[in-house]
Amino acid sequence: TCLSDPELYYVHDKVNFLSRISYQWISGLLREAYRQPLQMPRLGKLPLRDSAAYNFANVYRRFKEQPALRQGTAERANLQRPIWRQFALPMFIAWICKQTADLLGFIGPVALKGIIQFITKKQDKSYHPATEAELDDVLTDGWVLAAILFLSPLLQSTLLQTYYFLTIRTSINVQSALMSMIYHKALTLNMETLPADITIGSIVSYMSADVTTIGFFFQFAHYCFTVPVQLFITLYLLYWNIGWAGPASLLVVIVLLPLQFWLGHVTAAFQKKVMAENDGRLKLLNELIQGIKVIKFYAWESIFTDRITAKRGMQLHFLLLRKLCGAGTICLALSTPALITCTGFAFFSLWSSTPLTAGVAFSALSLFNILLLPMFTLPTTINAWINAVVSSNRILKFLLMPTMDRSFLHHDYDAATKVAVDIDGTFQWETGAPSDAPSDAAAPPPPEASSSADTDPAAPSVPRVERFEFKAQIQRGSLTMVVGAVGTGKSTLIKAMLGDVPCRRGAVRLHGRVAYVPQAATIFNA
Numbered sequence: 001t002c003l004s005d006p007e008l009y010y011v012h013d014k015v016n017f018l019s020r021i022s023y024q025w026i027s028g029l030l031r032e033a034y035r036q037p038l039q040m041p042r043l044g045k046l047p048l049r050d051s052a053a054y055n056f057a058n059v060y061r062r063f064k065e066q067p068a069l070r071q072g073t074a075e076r077a078n079l080q081r082p083i084w085r086q087f088a089l090p091m092f093i094a095w096i097c098k099q100t101a102d103l104l105g106f107i108g109p110v111a112l113k114g115i116i117q118f119i120t121k122k123q124d125k126s127y128h129p130a131t132e133a134e135l136d137d138v139l140t141d142g143w144v145l146a147a148i149l150f151l152s153p154l155l156q157s158t159l160l161q162t163y164y165f166l167t168i169r170t171s172i173n174v175q176s177a178l179m180s181m182i183y184h185k186a187l188t189l190n191m192e193t194l195p196a197d198i199t200i201g202s203i204v205s206y207m208s209a210d211v212t213t214i215g216f217f218f219q220f221a222h223y224c225f226t227v228p229v230q231l232f233i234t235l236y237l238l239y240w241n242i243g244w245a246g247p248a249s250l251l252v253v254i255v256l257l258p259l260q261f262w263l264g265h266v267t268a269a270f271q272k273k274v275m276a277e278n279d280g281r282l283k284l285l286n287e288l289i290q291g292i293k294v295i296k297f298y299a300w301e302s303i304f305t306d307r308i309t310a311k312r313g314m315q316l317h318f319l320l321l322r323k324l325c326g327a328g329t330i331c332l333a334l335s336t337p338a339l340i341t342c343t344g345f346a347f348f349s350l351w352s353s354t355p356l357t358a359g360v361a362f363s364a365l366s367l368f369n370i371l372l373l374p375m376f377t378l379p380t381t382i383n384a385w386i387n388a389v390v391s392s393n394r395i396l397k398f399l400l401m402p403t404m405d406r407s408f409l410h411h412d413y414d415a416a417t418k419v420a421v422d423i424d425g426t427f428q429w430e431t432g433a434p435s436d437a438p439s440d441a442a443a444p445p446p447p448e449a450s451s452s453a454d455t456d457p458a459a460p461s462v463p464r465v466e467r468f469e470f471k472a473q474i475q476r477g478s479l480t481m482v483v484g485a486v487g488t489g490k491s492t493l494i495k496a497m498l499g500d501v502p503c504r505r506g507a508v509r510l511h512g513r514v515a516y517v518p519q520a521a522t523i524f525n526a
Contacts, residue, residue, distance in 0.1 A: 010046055021158055055173045056180035059086050063181070063399070079396040083177070083214075087170045091221070094166035098222045101159040102230050106237060107152040109366035111145045113241070116359035118142035167219045175215040179207050181399060188403040198398065201282025206398055209278065210391035217388035223381040227374040234367050241364045242348045249344035253375075256332050260379050263329045268386040270322035275394070277315035284308050329379040336375040341368040409499040410509045417511050421474040425506020427496045429466040467504070468492055476511070 015025045032038065048054050062082035063069075069077055084091070119142060139145075186203050238246025288295065288304050295304060344364065348356065408425065468489050474480050482490050495501045497508055498516060 010044060010050070013047060013049075021162060050169070050173060052176040052180050055086070055177035056184070059083060059177040060181055060184070062086055074400045077396065077400060079392045079399070083174055086177075087174065087218075090166050090170050091218075094163045094170070095222050095225065097159040097163040097166070098226050099229065101156045101163065102226050103233070104152045104156040104159070105230075105370060106233055106367075107148060109237065109241075109363045109370070111149040111152075112366055113359045113363035114140055114145045115142050115149070116357075116362060118145065120359070163222075164219075167222070171215040171218040174218055175211050178211045178214060178395065182206050182211070182395065185399050185401070185403070188406070189401060194401070197279070197283075198401070199279075199283045199286055201284075201286045202279040203398075205275065205279050205282055206395055209275065210395055213384075213387045213391040214395075217384040220377065220381045220384045223374075223377045224385070227378050227381070230370070230374050234370050238344065238364060238367050241360050241367065242344060243352055245344050245347035245351055246364070246367075248347045249340045252336060252339045252343055256336060260329055260332055261382070263325045263332075264379065264382045264386055267322055267325040267329070267383055268390060270318050270325065271387050272390055273318040274315055274322060275390070277311055277318060281308060281311040281315060284311060326383065329383065330376070333376045333379050334372075337368055337372045340371060341365070344368065404500065405502070406499040408503040408507045410507060412509055412511050414511050418476050419473050419509075420476040420478075420511055421472075421497055422509040422511075423473075423493075423497060423506075424471045425496075425508065426467060426469045426504045427492065427501040428468070428504050429492070429501065468496075468501075470496060 011025055012020060012023075019025045029038075029042075032042075059082055062085050063077075063079070066077055066082065068074060118140065122142070182203065189198075235247050235250060238249070284304065284307055288308070295301060345356075470493055472493075482493060484490050492501055494516070496503070497510070498514070499508065
Protein backbone atom coordinates (compact mmCIF):
# COMPACT_ATOMS: atom_id res chain seq x y z
CA THR A 1 0.00 0.00 0.00
CA CYS A 2 0.97 3.64 -0.40
CA LEU A 3 2.50 5.21 2.68
CA SER A 4 0.55 8.45 2.25
CA ASP A 5 -2.82 6.70 1.81
CA PRO A 6 -3.27 3.18 3.25
CA GLU A 7 -6.49 2.67 1.24
CA LEU A 8 -4.74 3.22 -2.10
CA TYR A 9 -3.64 -0.11 -3.58
CA TYR A 10 -3.37 1.12 -7.18
CA VAL A 11 0.14 2.53 -6.78
CA HIS A 12 1.35 2.39 -10.38
CA ASP A 13 2.34 6.06 -10.40
CA LYS A 14 4.12 5.87 -7.04
CA VAL A 15 6.49 2.90 -7.50
CA ASN A 16 9.96 2.86 -9.05
CA PHE A 17 10.63 2.64 -12.77
CA LEU A 18 11.38 -1.10 -12.95
CA SER A 19 8.28 -2.00 -10.97
CA ARG A 20 6.21 0.28 -13.17
CA ILE A 21 7.31 -1.14 -16.54
CA SER A 22 7.19 -4.74 -15.30
CA TYR A 23 3.98 -4.33 -13.23
CA GLN A 24 5.65 -6.07 -10.31
CA TRP A 25 3.62 -3.95 -7.88
CA ILE A 26 0.44 -5.83 -8.75
CA SER A 27 1.91 -9.33 -8.41
CA GLY A 28 0.79 -9.70 -4.78
CA LEU A 29 -2.76 -8.76 -5.62
CA LEU A 30 -2.83 -11.21 -8.55
CA ARG A 31 -1.55 -14.03 -6.32
CA GLU A 32 -4.26 -13.24 -3.78
CA ALA A 33 -6.89 -13.20 -6.53
CA TYR A 34 -5.66 -16.61 -7.68
CA ARG A 35 -6.22 -18.08 -4.24
CA GLN A 36 -9.61 -16.50 -3.51
CA PRO A 37 -12.08 -14.10 -5.15
CA LEU A 38 -11.37 -10.45 -4.46
CA GLN A 39 -13.94 -8.17 -2.89
CA MET A 40 -14.40 -4.51 -3.80
CA PRO A 41 -12.90 -3.16 -0.52
CA ARG A 42 -9.72 -5.13 -1.22
CA LEU A 43 -9.24 -3.28 -4.51
CA GLY A 44 -9.11 0.03 -2.67
CA LYS A 45 -9.82 3.38 -4.27
CA LEU A 46 -8.51 4.91 -7.46
CA PRO A 47 -5.95 7.71 -7.56
CA LEU A 48 -7.31 11.20 -8.00
CA ARG A 49 -6.19 11.50 -11.63
CA ASP A 50 -8.15 8.36 -12.55
CA SER A 51 -11.35 9.29 -10.71
CA ALA A 52 -14.47 10.24 -12.64
CA ALA A 53 -14.94 13.44 -10.60
CA TYR A 54 -11.44 14.72 -11.42
CA ASN A 55 -11.66 14.01 -15.15
CA PHE A 56 -15.20 15.35 -15.39
CA ALA A 57 -14.27 18.62 -13.67
CA ASN A 58 -11.29 19.24 -15.94
CA VAL A 59 -12.89 18.23 -19.24
CA TYR A 60 -16.06 20.15 -18.42
CA ARG A 61 -14.04 23.25 -17.48
CA ARG A 62 -12.08 23.10 -20.74
CA PHE A 63 -15.30 22.56 -22.65
CA LYS A 64 -16.90 25.65 -21.11
CA GLU A 65 -13.75 27.74 -21.68
CA GLN A 66 -13.95 27.40 -25.45
CA PRO A 67 -14.01 30.78 -27.22
CA ALA A 68 -16.98 29.65 -29.30
CA LEU A 69 -19.14 29.22 -26.19
CA ARG A 70 -17.93 32.48 -24.66
CA GLN A 71 -18.66 34.43 -27.83
CA GLY A 72 -22.11 32.90 -28.27
CA THR A 73 -21.25 30.92 -31.42
CA ALA A 74 -22.16 27.47 -30.13
CA GLU A 75 -22.21 25.99 -33.63
CA ARG A 76 -18.41 26.36 -33.70
CA ALA A 77 -17.92 24.52 -30.43
CA ASN A 78 -15.91 21.33 -30.40
CA LEU A 79 -15.93 18.32 -28.10
CA GLN A 80 -12.67 16.70 -29.21
CA ARG A 81 -10.47 19.71 -28.47
CA PRO A 82 -11.06 19.87 -24.66
CA ILE A 83 -10.61 16.09 -24.40
CA TRP A 84 -7.28 16.17 -26.24
CA ARG A 85 -6.06 19.11 -24.15
CA GLN A 86 -6.88 17.30 -20.93
CA PHE A 87 -5.15 14.03 -21.91
CA ALA A 88 -2.37 15.44 -24.09
CA LEU A 89 0.50 14.34 -21.84
CA PRO A 90 -0.33 10.61 -21.52
CA MET A 91 -1.24 10.44 -25.20
CA PHE A 92 2.06 12.10 -26.15
CA ILE A 93 4.04 9.63 -24.02
CA ALA A 94 2.06 6.78 -25.57
CA TRP A 95 2.91 8.11 -29.04
CA ILE A 96 6.63 8.18 -28.17
CA CYS A 97 6.44 4.57 -26.98
CA LYS A 98 4.51 3.46 -30.06
CA GLN A 99 6.76 5.23 -32.54
CA THR A 100 9.93 3.92 -30.87
CA ALA A 101 8.54 0.38 -30.80
CA ASP A 102 7.70 0.58 -34.51
CA LEU A 103 11.22 1.75 -35.29
CA LEU A 104 12.67 -1.13 -33.28
CA GLY A 105 10.63 -3.50 -35.41
CA PHE A 106 12.80 -2.67 -38.43
CA ILE A 107 15.93 -3.93 -36.67
CA GLY A 108 14.85 -7.53 -37.29
CA PRO A 109 14.92 -7.51 -41.12
CA VAL A 110 18.16 -5.51 -41.24
CA ALA A 111 19.86 -7.74 -38.66
CA LEU A 112 18.59 -10.88 -40.39
CA LYS A 113 20.13 -9.82 -43.69
CA GLY A 114 23.40 -9.01 -41.91
CA ILE A 115 23.49 -12.41 -40.14
CA ILE A 116 22.96 -14.29 -43.42
CA GLN A 117 25.67 -12.24 -45.09
CA PHE A 118 28.00 -12.92 -42.13
CA ILE A 119 27.40 -16.67 -42.37
CA THR A 120 27.96 -16.55 -46.13
CA LYS A 121 31.28 -14.77 -45.61
CA LYS A 122 32.32 -17.30 -42.96
CA GLN A 123 31.74 -20.15 -45.41
CA ASP A 124 33.92 -18.45 -48.01
CA LYS A 125 37.48 -19.86 -47.75
CA SER A 126 39.00 -16.66 -49.09
CA TYR A 127 37.49 -14.58 -46.28
CA HIS A 128 39.96 -13.24 -43.70
CA PRO A 129 38.65 -11.28 -40.70
CA ALA A 130 40.14 -7.86 -39.99
CA THR A 131 42.90 -7.71 -37.42
CA GLU A 132 41.68 -4.36 -36.05
CA ALA A 133 37.95 -4.14 -35.49
CA GLU A 134 36.25 -0.88 -36.42
CA LEU A 135 32.69 0.23 -35.76
CA ASP A 136 31.46 -1.11 -39.09
CA ASP A 137 33.06 -4.47 -38.40
CA VAL A 138 31.41 -4.65 -34.98
CA LEU A 139 27.97 -3.80 -36.35
CA THR A 140 28.31 -6.41 -39.13
CA ASP A 141 29.50 -9.14 -36.79
CA GLY A 142 27.06 -12.03 -36.64
CA TRP A 143 27.20 -12.44 -32.86
CA VAL A 144 26.55 -8.75 -32.27
CA LEU A 145 23.65 -8.82 -34.70
CA ALA A 146 22.25 -11.91 -32.97
CA ALA A 147 22.39 -10.12 -29.61
CA ILE A 148 20.69 -7.06 -31.12
CA LEU A 149 18.10 -9.33 -32.71
CA PHE A 150 17.35 -10.75 -29.25
CA LEU A 151 17.25 -7.46 -27.33
CA SER A 152 15.25 -5.36 -29.79
CA PRO A 153 12.01 -7.43 -29.55
CA LEU A 154 12.35 -7.41 -25.76
CA LEU A 155 12.53 -3.62 -25.67
CA GLN A 156 9.85 -3.37 -28.33
CA SER A 157 7.39 -5.50 -26.34
CA THR A 158 8.07 -3.42 -23.20
CA LEU A 159 7.34 -0.18 -25.04
CA LEU A 160 4.22 -1.61 -26.68
CA GLN A 161 2.96 -2.81 -23.30
CA THR A 162 3.43 0.69 -21.90
CA TYR A 163 1.68 2.14 -24.93
CA TYR A 164 -1.34 -0.16 -24.53
CA PHE A 165 -1.52 0.61 -20.82
CA LEU A 166 -1.51 4.38 -21.37
CA THR A 167 -4.04 4.34 -24.20
CA ILE A 168 -6.47 1.99 -22.43
CA ARG A 169 -6.15 4.01 -19.23
CA THR A 170 -6.81 7.23 -21.12
CA SER A 171 -9.74 5.63 -22.93
CA ILE A 172 -11.36 4.69 -19.61
CA ASN A 173 -10.80 8.19 -18.21
CA VAL A 174 -12.33 9.75 -21.34
CA GLN A 175 -15.38 7.52 -21.05
CA SER A 176 -15.89 8.34 -17.38
CA ALA A 177 -15.57 12.08 -18.07
CA LEU A 178 -18.05 11.99 -20.97
CA MET A 179 -20.54 9.88 -19.02
CA SER A 180 -20.39 12.36 -16.15
CA MET A 181 -20.88 15.29 -18.55
CA ILE A 182 -23.94 13.66 -20.13
CA TYR A 183 -25.40 12.79 -16.73
CA HIS A 184 -24.75 16.33 -15.47
CA LYS A 185 -26.41 17.76 -18.57
CA ALA A 186 -29.43 15.48 -18.16
CA LEU A 187 -29.96 16.84 -14.65
CA THR A 188 -29.91 20.46 -15.85
CA LEU A 189 -31.94 20.23 -19.06
CA ASN A 190 -34.59 22.81 -19.78
CA MET A 191 -37.72 20.75 -20.31
CA GLU A 192 -39.39 23.65 -22.13
CA THR A 193 -37.09 23.45 -25.14
CA LEU A 194 -36.32 19.73 -25.08
CA PRO A 195 -36.78 18.26 -28.60
CA ALA A 196 -39.08 15.32 -29.14
CA ASP A 197 -36.19 13.05 -30.20
CA ILE A 198 -34.40 13.47 -26.85
CA THR A 199 -35.74 10.84 -24.49
CA ILE A 200 -34.39 8.76 -21.64
CA GLY A 201 -33.57 6.06 -24.17
CA SER A 202 -31.50 8.40 -26.33
CA ILE A 203 -29.66 9.72 -23.26
CA VAL A 204 -28.85 6.14 -22.25
CA SER A 205 -27.63 5.54 -25.81
CA TYR A 206 -25.32 8.56 -25.52
CA MET A 207 -23.84 7.21 -22.28
CA SER A 208 -23.43 3.65 -23.51
CA ALA A 209 -22.89 3.38 -27.27
CA ASP A 210 -21.51 6.83 -28.17
CA VAL A 211 -19.18 7.17 -25.21
CA THR A 212 -17.82 3.65 -25.80
CA THR A 213 -17.20 4.49 -29.47
CA ILE A 214 -15.18 7.60 -28.57
CA GLY A 215 -13.21 5.72 -25.92
CA PHE A 216 -12.46 2.95 -28.42
CA PHE A 217 -10.99 5.47 -30.86
CA PHE A 218 -8.44 6.62 -28.27
CA GLN A 219 -6.92 3.14 -28.38
CA PHE A 220 -6.28 3.53 -32.12
CA ALA A 221 -5.67 7.26 -32.44
CA HIS A 222 -1.88 6.97 -32.68
CA TYR A 223 -2.09 4.72 -35.72
CA CYS A 224 -3.11 7.79 -37.71
CA PHE A 225 0.45 9.12 -37.17
CA THR A 226 2.56 5.97 -36.84
CA VAL A 227 1.18 3.97 -39.79
CA PRO A 228 2.35 6.49 -42.46
CA VAL A 229 5.82 6.60 -40.91
CA GLN A 230 5.94 2.82 -40.76
CA LEU A 231 4.90 2.54 -44.39
CA PHE A 232 7.51 5.09 -45.51
CA ILE A 233 10.38 3.34 -43.71
CA THR A 234 9.24 -0.06 -44.95
CA LEU A 235 9.23 1.13 -48.56
CA TYR A 236 12.66 2.68 -48.13
CA LEU A 237 14.11 -0.56 -46.74
CA LEU A 238 12.42 -2.51 -49.53
CA TYR A 239 14.10 -0.21 -52.04
CA TRP A 240 17.38 -0.85 -50.22
CA ASN A 241 16.83 -4.62 -50.58
CA ILE A 242 15.19 -5.21 -53.96
CA GLY A 243 15.39 -1.81 -55.64
CA TRP A 244 12.42 -0.13 -57.29
CA ALA A 245 10.49 -3.39 -57.18
CA GLY A 246 9.70 -2.69 -53.52
CA PRO A 247 8.13 0.78 -53.92
CA ALA A 248 6.46 -0.35 -57.16
CA SER A 249 4.61 -3.04 -55.24
CA LEU A 250 2.78 -0.19 -53.50
CA LEU A 251 0.64 0.06 -56.63
CA VAL A 252 -1.57 -2.57 -55.01
CA VAL A 253 -2.19 -0.19 -52.09
CA ILE A 254 -2.87 2.71 -54.46
CA VAL A 255 -5.45 0.61 -56.28
CA LEU A 256 -7.14 -0.71 -53.13
CA LEU A 257 -6.99 2.45 -50.97
CA PRO A 258 -9.91 4.28 -52.69
CA LEU A 259 -12.00 1.15 -52.25
CA GLN A 260 -11.15 1.07 -48.54
CA PHE A 261 -12.10 4.73 -48.12
CA TRP A 262 -15.37 4.13 -49.95
CA LEU A 263 -16.16 1.21 -47.68
CA GLY A 264 -15.34 3.42 -44.68
CA HIS A 265 -17.73 6.11 -45.94
CA VAL A 266 -20.52 3.56 -46.45
CA THR A 267 -19.81 2.11 -43.00
CA ALA A 268 -20.19 5.56 -41.43
CA ALA A 269 -23.55 6.04 -43.17
CA PHE A 270 -24.81 2.70 -41.89
CA GLN A 271 -23.46 3.56 -38.42
CA LYS A 272 -25.64 6.69 -38.33
CA LYS A 273 -28.68 4.66 -39.33
CA VAL A 274 -27.92 2.02 -36.69
CA MET A 275 -27.69 4.69 -33.97
CA ALA A 276 -30.93 6.35 -35.17
CA GLU A 277 -32.81 3.03 -35.09
CA ASN A 278 -31.30 2.27 -31.69
CA ASP A 279 -32.58 5.60 -30.32
CA GLY A 280 -36.04 4.92 -31.72
CA ARG A 281 -36.14 1.43 -30.20
CA LEU A 282 -35.04 2.70 -26.78
CA LYS A 283 -37.68 5.42 -26.97
CA LEU A 284 -40.39 2.82 -27.58
CA LEU A 285 -39.07 0.67 -24.73
CA ASN A 286 -39.13 3.67 -22.41
CA GLU A 287 -42.74 4.45 -23.41
CA LEU A 288 -43.62 0.80 -22.86
CA ILE A 289 -42.13 0.71 -19.37
CA GLN A 290 -43.59 4.06 -18.29
CA GLY A 291 -47.06 3.29 -19.63
CA ILE A 292 -47.20 -0.39 -18.76
CA LYS A 293 -50.35 0.11 -16.67
CA VAL A 294 -52.30 1.63 -19.56
CA ILE A 295 -50.88 -0.87 -22.05
CA LYS A 296 -51.96 -3.79 -19.86
CA PHE A 297 -55.39 -2.24 -19.31
CA TYR A 298 -56.09 -1.81 -23.04
CA ALA A 299 -54.25 -5.02 -24.06
CA TRP A 300 -51.82 -3.19 -26.36
CA GLU A 301 -48.95 -5.59 -25.73
CA SER A 302 -48.94 -7.02 -29.25
CA ILE A 303 -48.99 -3.54 -30.84
CA PHE A 304 -45.94 -2.35 -28.90
CA THR A 305 -44.22 -5.70 -29.38
CA ASP A 306 -44.65 -5.47 -33.16
CA ARG A 307 -43.37 -1.87 -33.22
CA ILE A 308 -40.32 -2.70 -31.11
CA THR A 309 -39.62 -5.85 -33.14
CA ALA A 310 -39.84 -3.83 -36.37
CA LYS A 311 -37.40 -1.24 -35.00
CA ARG A 312 -35.05 -4.00 -33.88
CA GLY A 313 -35.30 -5.64 -37.29
CA MET A 314 -34.33 -2.41 -39.05
CA GLN A 315 -31.45 -1.92 -36.61
CA LEU A 316 -30.19 -5.45 -37.24
CA HIS A 317 -30.54 -4.91 -41.00
CA PHE A 318 -28.35 -1.81 -40.97
CA LEU A 319 -26.01 -3.50 -38.50
CA LEU A 320 -25.61 -6.44 -40.89
CA LEU A 321 -24.80 -4.08 -43.77
CA ARG A 322 -22.28 -2.25 -41.59
CA LYS A 323 -20.64 -5.52 -40.59
CA LEU A 324 -20.48 -6.66 -44.21
CA CYS A 325 -18.70 -3.44 -45.15
CA GLY A 326 -16.35 -3.94 -42.22
CA ALA A 327 -15.70 -7.53 -43.31
CA GLY A 328 -14.87 -6.31 -46.80
CA THR A 329 -12.48 -3.75 -45.38
CA ILE A 330 -10.73 -6.35 -43.23
CA CYS A 331 -10.57 -8.79 -46.17
CA LEU A 332 -8.84 -6.16 -48.29
CA ALA A 333 -6.48 -5.33 -45.42
CA LEU A 334 -5.48 -8.95 -44.85
CA SER A 335 -5.00 -9.75 -48.53
CA THR A 336 -2.99 -6.60 -49.28
CA PRO A 337 0.37 -7.81 -47.78
CA ALA A 338 0.21 -11.06 -49.74
CA LEU A 339 -0.57 -9.18 -52.95
CA ILE A 340 2.24 -6.71 -52.25
CA THR A 341 4.71 -9.57 -51.67
CA CYS A 342 3.82 -11.34 -54.91
CA THR A 343 3.90 -8.07 -56.83
CA GLY A 344 7.26 -7.06 -55.36
CA PHE A 345 9.02 -10.33 -56.17
CA ALA A 346 7.44 -10.38 -59.63
CA PHE A 347 8.76 -6.89 -60.40
CA PHE A 348 12.19 -7.88 -59.00
CA SER A 349 12.37 -10.88 -61.32
CA LEU A 350 11.43 -8.71 -64.32
CA TRP A 351 13.58 -5.65 -63.65
CA SER A 352 16.63 -6.83 -61.74
CA SER A 353 19.57 -8.69 -63.25
CA THR A 354 21.01 -9.67 -59.86
CA PRO A 355 20.06 -13.04 -58.39
CA LEU A 356 17.64 -13.27 -55.50
CA THR A 357 19.89 -14.39 -52.62
CA ALA A 358 18.73 -15.83 -49.31
CA GLY A 359 19.64 -12.66 -47.40
CA VAL A 360 17.67 -10.43 -49.75
CA ALA A 361 14.70 -12.82 -49.86
CA PHE A 362 14.38 -13.30 -46.09
CA SER A 363 14.89 -9.61 -45.38
CA ALA A 364 12.28 -8.62 -47.97
CA LEU A 365 9.83 -11.20 -46.61
CA SER A 366 10.28 -9.75 -43.10
CA LEU A 367 9.62 -6.25 -44.42
CA PHE A 368 6.56 -7.41 -46.35
CA ASN A 369 5.37 -9.09 -43.15
CA ILE A 370 5.72 -5.77 -41.29
CA LEU A 371 3.18 -4.31 -43.71
CA LEU A 372 0.55 -6.68 -42.30
CA LEU A 373 -0.04 -4.66 -39.13
CA PRO A 374 -0.47 -1.21 -40.74
CA MET A 375 -2.61 -2.65 -43.52
CA PHE A 376 -4.81 -4.34 -40.93
CA THR A 377 -5.05 -1.43 -38.50
CA LEU A 378 -5.45 1.36 -41.06
CA PRO A 379 -9.06 0.51 -42.05
CA THR A 380 -9.95 -0.21 -38.42
CA THR A 381 -8.52 3.16 -37.44
CA ILE A 382 -10.43 4.90 -40.23
CA ASN A 383 -13.69 3.27 -39.14
CA ALA A 384 -13.02 4.07 -35.48
CA TRP A 385 -12.27 7.70 -36.35
CA ILE A 386 -15.44 8.05 -38.44
CA ASN A 387 -17.60 6.47 -35.74
CA ALA A 388 -15.99 8.67 -33.07
CA VAL A 389 -16.73 11.82 -35.10
CA VAL A 390 -20.36 10.78 -35.51
CA SER A 391 -20.73 9.99 -31.81
CA SER A 392 -18.98 13.18 -30.69
CA ASN A 393 -21.29 15.27 -32.86
CA ARG A 394 -24.32 13.56 -31.31
CA ILE A 395 -23.04 14.17 -27.80
CA LEU A 396 -22.07 17.76 -28.63
CA LYS A 397 -25.58 18.48 -29.90
CA PHE A 398 -26.94 17.16 -26.61
CA LEU A 399 -24.49 19.14 -24.47
CA LEU A 400 -25.36 22.40 -26.26
CA MET A 401 -29.06 22.20 -25.43
CA PRO A 402 -30.48 24.97 -23.23
CA THR A 403 -30.29 24.29 -19.52
CA MET A 404 -32.68 25.16 -16.73
CA ASP A 405 -31.86 28.36 -14.86
CA ARG A 406 -31.78 27.33 -11.21
CA SER A 407 -30.35 30.54 -9.82
CA PHE A 408 -33.54 30.99 -7.82
CA LEU A 409 -32.84 27.80 -5.85
CA HIS A 410 -30.75 28.46 -2.73
CA HIS A 411 -29.34 25.83 -0.38
CA ASP A 412 -28.82 27.39 3.05
CA TYR A 413 -27.45 24.91 5.53
CA ASP A 414 -28.55 26.76 8.65
CA ALA A 415 -29.11 24.37 11.53
CA ALA A 416 -30.54 27.10 13.76
CA THR A 417 -33.57 27.89 11.58
CA LYS A 418 -36.86 26.10 12.15
CA VAL A 419 -37.89 26.36 8.50
CA ALA A 420 -36.95 23.48 6.19
CA VAL A 421 -38.43 24.84 2.96
CA ASP A 422 -39.26 28.45 2.20
CA ILE A 423 -40.90 29.07 -1.19
CA ASP A 424 -42.12 32.46 -2.38
CA GLY A 425 -42.34 33.22 -6.06
CA THR A 426 -44.05 32.99 -9.41
CA PHE A 427 -43.47 29.85 -11.48
CA GLN A 428 -44.52 29.45 -15.06
CA TRP A 429 -44.84 26.57 -17.48
CA GLU A 430 -44.64 27.40 -21.15
CA THR A 431 -45.28 24.68 -23.70
CA GLY A 432 -45.54 24.57 -27.47
CA ALA A 433 -48.86 22.75 -27.53
CA PRO A 434 -51.59 21.92 -25.03
CA SER A 435 -50.68 18.24 -25.14
CA ASP A 436 -47.17 19.05 -23.98
CA ALA A 437 -48.24 20.79 -20.78
CA PRO A 438 -47.76 19.00 -17.47
CA SER A 439 -50.69 17.11 -16.08
CA ASP A 440 -50.95 19.32 -13.02
CA ALA A 441 -51.71 22.41 -15.14
CA ALA A 442 -54.90 21.17 -16.76
CA ALA A 443 -57.36 22.04 -13.99
CA PRO A 444 -58.09 25.29 -12.12
CA PRO A 445 -55.46 26.26 -9.56
CA PRO A 446 -55.88 25.49 -5.88
CA PRO A 447 -57.09 28.18 -3.51
CA GLU A 448 -53.60 28.87 -2.19
CA ALA A 449 -52.14 29.40 -5.66
CA SER A 450 -53.25 31.88 -8.28
CA SER A 451 -53.10 30.77 -11.93
CA SER A 452 -53.51 32.47 -15.25
CA ALA A 453 -53.55 30.58 -18.54
CA ASP A 454 -53.19 32.09 -21.97
CA THR A 455 -54.36 29.36 -24.32
CA ASP A 456 -56.24 29.10 -27.56
CA PRO A 457 -57.96 25.73 -28.07
CA ALA A 458 -58.46 26.44 -31.74
CA ALA A 459 -54.73 26.97 -32.33
CA PRO A 460 -52.75 24.24 -30.51
CA SER A 461 -49.46 25.38 -32.04
CA VAL A 462 -49.59 28.68 -30.09
CA PRO A 463 -47.52 28.44 -26.91
CA ARG A 464 -49.59 27.99 -23.78
CA VAL A 465 -48.53 29.59 -20.50
CA GLU A 466 -49.45 28.25 -17.07
CA ARG A 467 -48.46 30.52 -14.19
CA PHE A 468 -48.52 29.63 -10.50
CA GLU A 469 -47.74 31.71 -7.45
CA PHE A 470 -46.62 29.84 -4.38
CA LYS A 471 -45.90 31.19 -0.91
CA ALA A 472 -45.38 28.69 1.86
CA GLN A 473 -43.05 27.69 4.69
CA ILE A 474 -42.59 24.08 5.78
CA GLN A 475 -41.31 23.62 9.30
CA ARG A 476 -38.39 21.37 10.10
CA GLY A 477 -39.43 17.95 11.39
CA SER A 478 -43.06 18.35 10.29
CA LEU A 479 -45.14 16.09 8.07
CA THR A 480 -46.87 18.21 5.44
CA MET A 481 -49.48 16.95 3.00
CA VAL A 482 -50.74 18.84 -0.05
CA VAL A 483 -54.28 17.79 -0.94
CA GLY A 484 -56.13 18.75 -4.09
CA ALA A 485 -57.84 17.52 -7.20
CA VAL A 486 -55.97 16.29 -10.24
CA GLY A 487 -54.27 19.13 -12.08
CA THR A 488 -54.43 21.72 -9.30
CA GLY A 489 -50.68 22.27 -8.99
CA LYS A 490 -49.47 19.68 -6.48
CA SER A 491 -46.74 18.27 -8.71
CA THR A 492 -45.79 21.79 -9.83
CA LEU A 493 -45.26 22.75 -6.19
CA ILE A 494 -42.93 19.78 -5.70
CA LYS A 495 -41.07 20.49 -8.94
CA ALA A 496 -40.70 24.13 -7.93
CA MET A 497 -39.01 23.04 -4.70
CA LEU A 498 -36.64 20.89 -6.75
CA GLY A 499 -35.91 23.68 -9.24
CA ASP A 500 -37.55 21.95 -12.22
CA VAL A 501 -40.04 24.73 -13.00
CA PRO A 502 -38.93 28.07 -14.51
CA CYS A 503 -39.15 30.83 -11.89
CA ARG A 504 -40.16 34.29 -13.10
CA ARG A 505 -39.99 35.98 -9.68
CA GLY A 506 -38.97 35.08 -6.14
CA ALA A 507 -36.82 32.30 -4.75
CA VAL A 508 -36.81 28.88 -3.10
CA ARG A 509 -34.68 28.33 -0.01
CA LEU A 510 -33.88 24.85 1.22
CA HIS A 511 -32.35 24.45 4.67
CA GLY A 512 -30.78 21.00 4.61
CA ARG A 513 -30.65 18.06 2.27
CA VAL A 514 -33.47 17.12 -0.07
CA ALA A 515 -34.76 13.70 -1.08
CA TYR A 516 -37.52 13.16 -3.63
CA VAL A 517 -39.38 9.85 -3.97
CA PRO A 518 -41.77 9.96 -6.96
CA GLN A 519 -44.85 7.81 -7.24
CA ALA A 520 -44.47 4.74 -9.42
CA ALA A 521 -47.32 2.56 -10.66
CA THR A 522 -46.67 -1.16 -10.23
CA ILE A 523 -48.75 -4.06 -11.49
CA PHE A 524 -48.51 -7.36 -9.69
CA ASN A 525 -49.52 -10.73 -11.15
CA ALA A 526 -49.96 -9.16 -14.58
